[in-house]
Amino acid sequence: MDWIELLRTGVAAVLAFVAWPVLVYFLLINSSYLVMIVLAAVDFVAYRRRIPFAGREELMRSRTMPGISVVTAMHNEEMGIRVAVESFLSLQHPHHEVVVVDDGSSDNGFEVLRKAFDLVPVARRMPEDVPVREAPTSIHVPRDGRTRLTVVRKANSGRSDSINVGVNLAREDLVLFVDSDSILDPGSLLAVSRPFIEDPINMVAAGGVIRAVNGCRVKGGRVLEVRMPGSPLADIQVLEYLRAFHLGRAGWSRINALLLISGAFGVFRRDALVSVGGLDANSIGEDFELVMRLHRTFRKQRKPYRVTFLTEPICWTEVPSTVPVLRRQRSRWHRGLWETLWAYRGMLFNPRYGRLGLVAVPYYWLFELIAPLLELAGLVLIALGFALGLVSWQYFLLFMLVAYAYAIIVTLAAVTVEELSYHKYPRWRDLGVTLVAAVLENAGYRQLTAWWRMEGWLAALTRREQKWGTMTRSGFTEVDG
């Protein structure tokens, strides 16, 4: 069996060559998470302590509070759209409006809204500040002429294009993008407006924290009690959101190098959006792409500007609860990541972009984009080494334990910060679930998502047609009464 011998020698050589680099990479990526978490933790703990004098109440009565347009697109969402719009309209804010763009729904969604809000068509003209593919076919407002709701109908052209229509019709200074199935806390608009009244001259965009609503008790478009989902797949995602999206981005924001504002919940100054041309309807990672474009545009024009991130958990969204949906999501995210990083490769190591070009963008290349590739390669090699008898099973086990124990520590650190700051999960049971999920994540989930991300990347490289994954909703657990 010569070829086995050959394989053994080959694998042994590769193992010897890459074992250290892979291990160092693991160490670095997890350490970088840990650094981000510690950076963010400082902010979070400070946030708790300054509540008494931070002036939430005063914020509400501030004379300088800019108006804000809540823009959301709907596509075949007749089930939840009425409750969503009602809850958006009832958010605390002295001056906000809601703009719903019906992206060519084929269901009864518009009829539901028409009945609920007594909508009538009006002769409004859409400004073309941001280019759009599909112009509105009709614009509606409630019959009382006062309720600040606008519902736009147009042919189907995708979420980004619909949001752009909403941006055009938005009347206020700030525009908030939110998914219509997301749930916002009552004070969320005030919270997202805060950076803009702290620095009205320079602030152009702010991202917010998104958390999983799966399992929470929800009524009338509000989260009544925060709970863990209780299904391993969603539980693990709660942790991922906590670790990466929450603490990670807060850390980046702290060192002033935030690259990504989630499309599910982000607020932008309207004039800044218009100046960069709104969302790119061709992009898969349109939220990432938009923020990169903002950075590039403003840096090129040498205009002072700021992008920030809010740590208060105020937006709740449903995370995929089935494997196929999660797979599509991750594959799409990674494809979007790759395409945007590639499109903006000019920013990589470009000193003109300061920390963005020298730290944040390289980090995204090295630790976000390449991570699944290296993780899988490392796994395959060590498994091959084991299968070929190059390493003993004890060694194999030890290696895996070390590699993943650090990842577990990072997750635990994130859980600790959450407990010390916002402690949103009141039940002891949920704490237990969290801890179990922190361990389980490494037994299968992590490897699978790494694989799905590779799929997305490969699809992008081979220019395969993107299948638009639609997220199937299981609906919230509404409590009765």
Added chain:
Amino acid sequence: MTSAQPSILVADDDPDIRDLVVFKLEQAGFAVRAVVDGSAALTALEDLTPDLVVLDVMMPGLSGLDVLRQIRTMDRLDGVKVLLLTARARDTDVDDGYNTGADDYVTKPFSPRELLHRVNSMLGRGR
């Protein structure tokens, strides 16, 4: 306490302010009922016709202005006076309040005594 005792509904989500208003008004001899938000206020108004409603403008869910708008569409509640408690100093909000049919407003932070004065004069009670 007689049956002529005027009744007041108070809606505010801040427990400190709610308790304070209730306490002050009860001390002054009103029959007071308190609720925690706008939709609870509307529910309470289904089987209650108070003489006056004290509404916090900025409540989660239905705002004070929303509740006021509803009150003004109900024939049964035609003569009900409404006093808005607002954390707002912006004049447009006060305008909004009057346009929507409020009878008076008090800005926060507030003086409980001033609130009582306003309530008394709105209900035509001497001191």
Added chain:
Amino acid sequence: MATQTIVSPQLLSGVLWVLVWAAIFLLALVLGSRTGRLWREHRERQLLGELRPAMLEVASGEDDDRSALTQLTSVAPRRTRVVDRAVSAMLSKVKGEPARALAEVLRSHGRSSWALRGLSSRRAIRRAYAAWTLGLMRERESGGKIVPLLQDRSMDVVVAAARALTLIGDGAAARPVVRAVAPRRRPRGLPSWVAVESLCTFDEPVAGVVVEATTHPQPSVRHVAATVIGSRPLPQAAPVVRERIAAEEDPRTLAALVEALGKIGGSSDLTLLARFARHPDETVALAAVDALEAIGLPSSVEALAPLVADTRPRPSERAAVALTELGPRGREQLREFAKTPGPAVQPATYALQLTAMRSATRGLD
């Protein structure tokens, strides 16, 4: 032959031990902090529940015989922290005599001297709390001691100091507040809205300081000044605003100046504002349209009417809607536009639709 060239097992198991201990430490931290927090909350609720009636009595000014006040001032020393926190929360919600009585509770617990000592503490959070507590007690004489904290290196302290000074309300702090918006050595200054609140709340004299700030080299300071002039409002600043409007380069500050002129200006400003309503920057143009409406003079109608034909949809729509708010003459003008073919038809029609719907709603207009 198992290869020994890769990482040695000894190293790996060493690392593993460290990691396991770290995990145990974090677990203990999570469990400990949760248990501690729940226990504290429970105790505080219990204590505050007992004192709630007394607190309401004091805060509502019903405590004529001062018995409730005595009850609050005489709680056991180890409980004063909890009580003081609740009293502070209440203090920020009431004013007048009850606020003075609540401040007395804090003073009786030695909070006054605690806060004065804390102003020079090395811990930022302590300095911030100290300033805030002094502010809550509304002691005018401590204002001078809080002012230096406006240049503190911690933003939390700067904000707490400014908000404390706002509560105290002494206009003497106006200049330091303006200075704090654009500190010399630090990249970020006092948040704009906090400065605006302060300058709008302080008693006179602030006008001089604010007018001076309209020519500050930093746009963030000029923006604060413009906003204060419009919000406070400061009518005596009108000549300066007219002058600055011609020179201002930052579009957002320009918009704030235009908005301010809408609040403090008069009929002589209509022409100027109408010109700015044609400004290429839409933020400025929209502010000018709003300002024309805000001036609210009969002659505003003449100034707004031509703007309905602006080819930009947003300013034209805003102008049309503004006309509906300016009485029968404005609406008459719109009906005319709606009949005459041209760019003004659509905005005019839309605005008229809105008015019709609004007046059909019961109890309004």
